[in-house]
Amino acid sequence: MNELRLTIGKKLEQLLHVKHPNQDVARRGRLLNILLLPGLGTGVLAFGLIGLIANFISGWSRQDELLLLATSVVGVVFISGIYFLNRSGNVRLAAVVFLLGMIMLITLSDEPLQLVAGRSTMTYILPIVIASVLLKPWTSFLMAILSSIGLLGLALANNLLSPSVLSTVFVEIVLFQLIALVSWLSARSLEQALTDLRTINAELDHRVADRTRDLADALIRVQLESSKSQAVLESIADGVIVFDSLGKASVVNPAISRLLNLPPSQIVGYRIETLMAGVVNVSDQQAVLDQLHHQESAERLPGLRLQWGNKTLSASFAPIHIQQETGRGTVAVFRDITREAxxxxxxxxxxxxxxxxxxxxxxxxxxxxxxxxxxxxxxxxxxxxxxxxxxxxxxxxxxxxxxxxxxxxxxxxGRLKLVSAPFTPDALLEELLSMTGQLAKDKKVDFITHIAPEVPQSMLGDSQRLLQVLANLVTNAIKFTDNGSITVKIDRPDPAHWSLQVIDTGAGIPLDEQPYVFDMFRQVDSLTTRKHSGAGLGLSIVKQLVTLMGGEVQLVSSVGTGTAITISLPLNLTAEGIRER
Amino acid sequence: MNDNPLALIIEDDEDLAAIFGEALQAAQFATEIISDGAVAQRRLKEVIPSLVVLDLHLPNVSGEILLRQLRANPALARTRVVIASADPISADMLRSESDLVLVKPVSFSQLRDLAQRLRLT
Missing domain, CATH: 1.10.287 (Helix Hairpins)
Known part of the structure; x- marks a missing residue:
């Protein structure tokens, strides 16, 4: 049903349409066609069918019938002629002919006296109004003048010159001018509105074109930029995977394909868990996931070393914001360090x-x-x-x-393993004294030991390694202390920890050197000026051993006063130790 | 000299064995040096030493196996065993089965004094 309506609408539109390069002319032509169609219909119906029916009812003469038929035929031919003239593009001529025909029809359609006296004078309004929209607005005045001439001519031709008739004609002529004025004004404002609309439209089109061009330029720039990034990404030797906010690989470079031995199609769209499954051991997988999910913090995490299949890779992760995506993705960079490893x-x-x-x-x-x-x-x-x-x-x-x-x-x-066994702090210090006591005596410094009462009698730990840590610290302290004392304290700062402290009254360490004390091969004096023996390995081993034990090393020192090194360790009680508490 | 108790030194490094020998002789032991695990295994079936100094890394039969066999032999129930090993971890694991564990390098005087004490108790 709807379709049928649409088809009819389309057909009708085709019938009404007038082709003309000037939009205004085309619009007027279409308007003329609209006016012609009902005219055609009326011509056929009113003059043909209705006339015949009326003839049956009232019984017209044969002459009347012939006249009616002739008028109908002439009307239809006339209207069709205008229509084709209009369709062929001569819109103005067609409109002029149409309007003139209309005036002629009006002038001849009524008895002159009746027309002049005002019975059907008002029909003259039609061509005036229509002229203002079919031709230029000002033509309404032309039509008004033509109508006036027609009316006056009719009066003169029929000798109807009585004052009353003339005054009526005069009033009618004035009325025509007034109507022409109103038509002119309204048609003009209509035209003006149309022109404005067209200007706005044109401007809009212009703006759209500008925007489109800008967008196209931007697109080209972005493409250029991204092709540059793409080129960089493809040329670097490190494997790169960009994970989107959902954790799926969205961008990869050729290097990662070589590293993981997978074609890009088997990486893009997959989660890191899937990629690692079966080729990375569980603890390494966990470490990678920890880093991937640790991205919220601003600090950059140290790189990760993991075994991926038969390759050793270093991996680092950094958060990135991806445009047109909510949340943040992660860029993962992998480097093959198999050889280095x-x-x-x-x-x-x-x-x-x-x-x-x-x-x-x-x-x-x-x-x-x-x-x-x-x-x-x-x-x-x-x-x-x-x-x-x-x-x-x-x-x-x-x-x-x-x-x-x-x-x-x-x-x-990572091959140094701690052996945890019960030990007593007393025995630890005793052994320390037997190892380093002589050294202190030789340098004539006092060796003081102290165990706080809170410290348990027995604890669990690797006593040999603890002794090594203490011996290292004490030997070092003695080395740099020429007079005064070395104090070794064992304390329990809180229920979960115990501490070892080595305090000397020696040379002290300058503030700017303190951060490097626990580095390998480091002594405060440079290699050429050092007056103390030792490769500087001791303290770095202390630091590593304490870290291995889950503890921390702290250093407080000032030049000329001495140094205190405190080692804080988690407290592991033995069965007896627990009973003691 | 023959009255002195017997000490077996089972150690494949010639120098260390010689030093251990000197230390044990200084501690009034009669010493015998064996540098092969299999030889030691045979010898332990023939004699009842009062002290064995045992290295863990030995050719043919390891010190660990020798220690297990020695401990399983009732005839050697009174034999004291001193383990001398360069590897503190494996030495530590055998601590409960031996009388003494020494981590190399073993000091001459240390071994001499300890052996002396072991002989007297």
């Missing part, structure tokens, strides 16, 4: 192997030295004893250095 492992192995091979003969030298020192094979004279002593002291130094290197290598390789 292998070299690292080889280095650790080498150090560990060399250290072991060094320790064995050093142990033998020590042993033989001691045999001499103990005079097992006969007495030594004073100078021989002195030589043997120096031999042993130097061997000990070398042995300590090798031990430190070995520990360091084990710590780096």
């Amino acid at each position: 292998e070299l690292d492992r080889m280095k650790s192995m080498f150090v560990s192997m060399v250290s072991h091979e060094l320790r064995t003969p050093l142990g033998a030298i020590m042993g033989y030295g001691e045999i001499l020192q103990e005079q097992v094979h006969g007495p030594l004279n004073e100078r021989q004893r002195n030589v043997v002593e120096r031999l042993i002291t130097n061997t000990k130094r070398l042995l300590n250095l090798v031990n430190d290197l070995l520990d360091r290598a084990r710590l780096e390789a």
Whole structure:
């Protein structure tokens, strides 16, 4: 039904349409067609059918019938002629012919006296009004004048010159002018509104065109920019995956394909969990996820090292804001460090192997030295004893250095394991004293130990490693203290922790050097000016061992006053220790 | 000399074995040095030493196996065992099965004094 209406509407529109380059002319032509169609209908109906029916009822004469038929035919031919003239593009001519025809029709359609006297004068209004919209607005005046002439001519031709008739004609003529004026004004304002509308439309079109051009330019710029980024992304050796806010890979570069041995199509759209499944061990997977979900904080996390299939990768993550997406994504950068990792492992192995091979003969030298020192094979004279002593002291130094290197290598390789067993703080200090007491005595510094009453009698821990930590700190303290004392305190600052403190009255460490005290191969004096022996490995091992034990190292020092190093450790009680509490 | 109790030194490093020997002799032990695990295994079936100094890394039969066998032998119930190892972790794990654990390098005087004490108790 709707479709039928649409088709009819379209057909009608085709019938009414007038083709003309000037929009105004085309509009007027269409308007003329609209006026012509009912005229045509009326011509056929009124003059043909209705006339015939009326003839049956009132019984017209044959002459009347013929006249009616002739008028109908002439009307239809006339209107059709105008229509085709109009359709062919001669809109103005068609309109003029139409209007003139109309005036003629009006002038001849009534008896002259009746027309002049005012019976159907008002029909003249039609061409006046229509002219203002079909032609230029001012043509309404032309029509009014033509109508006036027509009316006056009719009066003169029929000799109707009585004052009453003339005054009526005069009033009618004035009325025509007034109507022409109103038509002119309204048509003009209509035209004006139309012109304005057209101007606005044109301006709008212009603006749209401008915007479209701007957008196109911007698009080209963005494409250029993104192709630049794309080129950079594709040329870097590191593997890059951008995860969107939902955690799915949205952008990848060729390097990541090579790294993971997967085509891009098997990376894009997948979550990191899916990518890692089966090729990354569970703890590494967890570490990656922790970092991915830790993106809220502003601080940049250190890179991650993980085993991905047969490759060792370093991974770092950074949050990014992706346009047109809510939430934030993450960019993950992966680097193949398989070779570095292998070299690292080889280095650790080498150090560990060399250290072991060094320790064995050093142990033998020590042993033989001691045999001499103990005079097992006969007495030594004073100078021989002195030589043997120096031999042993130097061997000990070398042995300590090798031990430190070995520990360091084990710590780096993660192969140093703590052995937790019950120990007593008293025994720990006693052993420490036996190891370092002589050294303190030699330098004539006091060695003071103190255990706070809150400290349990027995605790769980790796006493050998704790002793190593303490011995390192105390040896170091003695080394840098020329007079005064070394104090070792064991305390329990809170129920969950216990602490070891080594306080000396030595040289102290300048503020700017303090952050580096626990670095490897570091002594406050530079290599060339140092007056104290030692490779500077001790404190770095202390720091690593304490970290391995889950503790923290704190340093307070001022030049000339001394240094205090505090180690805070989580307290692990033994069964007896728990009972004690 | 023959009255002195026997100490077996099971150690594959020649120098260390010699030093251990000196230390134990100084502690009034009669010493015998064995540098092979399998040889030590055989020897422990023939003699009843009062002290064994045992290295853990040995050719053929490891020190760990020797220790287990020694502890399982009722004839050797009174034998004291001192473990001398370079590896503190594996040495530590055997602490409960031995009388003493020494981490290398073992000092001559330390071993001598300890052995002396062990001989007297």
